[in-house]
Amino acid sequence: MTPDIFRRRLLDRTVRAALLGGLLAKAPAAAWGADASDSSDSSDASDSSEPEDIAEDFAHEIWDVVVVGSGTAGLCAAIAAREAGARRVVILEKLALTGGHGILSSGSVAVATRRPQSEDPDADIREMTAEMLRAGGDLARPELVRKLARESESAVAWLAGMGVNWRNVRYRAVGSVTARNISTGSPQAGYDYVSALSRRAVAIGAEIRHNTRAVRLLTETMPDGSVQVVGVRAALGGVDDRGAPSMSDFPARAVVLATGGFGANVGMRMKYAPRLDATYGTTANPNRDLLDGAEGDGIRMAEAVGAELVGMEHIQLIPYSxxxxxxxxxxxxxxxxxxxxxxxxxxxxxxxxxxxxxxxxxxxxxxxxxxxxxxxxxxxxxxxxxxxxxxxxxxxxxxxxxxxxxxxxxxxxxxxxxxxxxxxxxxxxxxxxxxxxxxxxxxxxTWSVHFTCGGVAIDEEARVLTARCRPIFGLFAAGEVTGGVHGKDRLGGMSMTDTFVFGRTAGRSAAEWANATAKLREGTAAP
Ligand SMILES: Cc1cc2nc3c(=O)[nH]c(=O)nc-3n(C[C@H](O)[C@H](O)[C@H](O)COP(=O)(O)OP(=O)(O)OC[C@H]3O[C@@H](n4cnc5c(N)ncnc54)[C@H](O)[C@@H]3O)c2cc1C
Known part of the structure; x- marks a missing residue:
């Protein structure tokens, strides 16, 4: 190890120690039924994972935020991270195309409207929350649902600021219970959102790397045994000199998983819902002739570093194709x-x-x-x-x-x-x-697999949680990769809203984490 690298790693440890004492005190206490008095996550990490400690040396510079997946959740996260001051932000996308399921989506977006002039300004927010909790049952986390409803309107306004031209008509989307959906009115509304978001992401300096498939999270183990995510290892789609898959590490201060659900992975969906065999197509790929990235990669990577999975057996089928x-x-x-x-x-x-x-x-x-x-x-x-x-x-x-x-x-x-x-x-x-x-x-x-309601547990800041309800440091998630937002059933139009609200939150939280760790490092390094 060179003296420089040694010095940097020493600083990293000091920074983490400081973070543990300060920033991380924000960890939620009672959410997800956790024992708040137990601050050790070592059992979570070692039970269900084979985390790999990061290599001694990094081939590249450190990214502030690495986002995995370029669907609407990932694009929102990257934009929000840049807007919140993260300097180096990259999106890794395993396909050659940006947009994930968002680009295929009919684009119904559920919104709750705050009416400041009325006697009860938040009535519609409460109503949307109640609708989701009724549909989602015990598995829908009230704090996540409330946040989604509360921030839906500002998320929609945020997209309008990027050029999404919302049509001022509310309709009742199939699978929803009230007329609270909007779209651009175009037959390809999902395409409109992805276009606006990807334009904005690139314009403000986020990079998108296509054909780059994240295969594992890079981690370091802290002195107390807990795990911190410090980057992503990815396959680059080619082979190296020896014919092995060409791999690259993306060291990062924060990682956002936005890899979508697992509807396209027949083995994985049968693990949780055995009847959903290969005779069921998916709405994203009804004729089984397209590439569909919803293979559960992010869920498996998160589980391998100790993330809690919730509601995995709840897989939504709809008539669509x-x-x-x-x-x-x-x-x-x-x-x-x-x-x-x-x-x-x-x-x-x-x-x-x-x-x-x-x-x-x-x-x-x-x-x-x-x-x-x-x-x-x-x-x-x-x-x-x-x-x-x-x-x-x-x-x-x-x-x-x-x-x-x-x-x-x-x-x-x-x-x-x-x-x-x-x-x-x-x-x-x-x-x-x-x-x-x-x-x-x-x-x-007929019925096609449409949406996987389960996924990695998150809190209101989009931090990924362990079974003990402790955040996995440096790891955030948003969109269909997460569980607990929709519980056991998702209402029509709520998924797009979810990707906007929690994608934005995940990006902000990741940037906040990245900025704080960078500042602490600078502070520690100052003479
Ligand atoms: C046909 C169709 C219509 C729909 N209509 C609506 C609607 O009207 N309203 C609504 O609310 N919802 C709708 N949905 C659901 C909604 O589109 C999705 O739930 C939502 O787009 C998920 O967004 P996401 O960003 O979380 O994931 P995705 O859009 O699935 O994006 C995930 C991205 O991550 C990439 N990825 C995965 N693994 C890796 C990896 N290992 N490395 C790098 N990249 C990876 C994938 O290739 C993909 O591009 C529809 C879905 C479909 C299929």
């Missing part, structure tokens, strides 16, 4: 092989999955007409005959092989119900449009 054409409730009806509506189309996803599973049939028909504005998928679905057009109800019934009389009665009843605002089939108030204007669209819809 087949006959469904609309992302909002009220323009489409879903009918069974008898030609009857069998489910209220607006129920939360988990409830929907349960009802459909009870029917013993994984698929059904989705029907709409020419009145409603369709998304970008219409052309493709018509081209591939996933969706077909019919000039009359008779022609449609024939194409679906259902009794004409039953289908006509179903549609007539729906049209009458939406005019009256009450769904007589299921006994709910309903808002919708009649299905009356040809051409009619119909297609067979």
């Amino acid at each position: 087949g006959g469904r054409l609309l992302d909002f409730v009220g323009g489409e009806i879903w009918v069974n092989d008898a030609g009857e509506r069998f489910v209220p189309e607006g129920v939360p996803f988990a409830e929907l999955a349960r009802i459909v599973e009870d029917t013993g049939n994984r698929s059904f028909w989705a029907i709409s007409d020419a009145t409603t504005q369709k998304g970008a998928s219409l052309g493709v679905k018509l081209d591939e005959a996933i969706v077909r057009e019919a000039a009359t109800i008779e022609e449609m019934a024939h194409g679906m092989d259902v009794p004409v009389g039953v289908l006509r009665r179903t549609i007539v009843t729906w049209n009458r119900d939406v005019k009256r605002g009450y769904d007589t089939r299921f006994g709910f108030p309903v808002q919708g449009v009649p299905i009356a204007k040809p051409p009619f669209y119909y297609g067979r819809e």
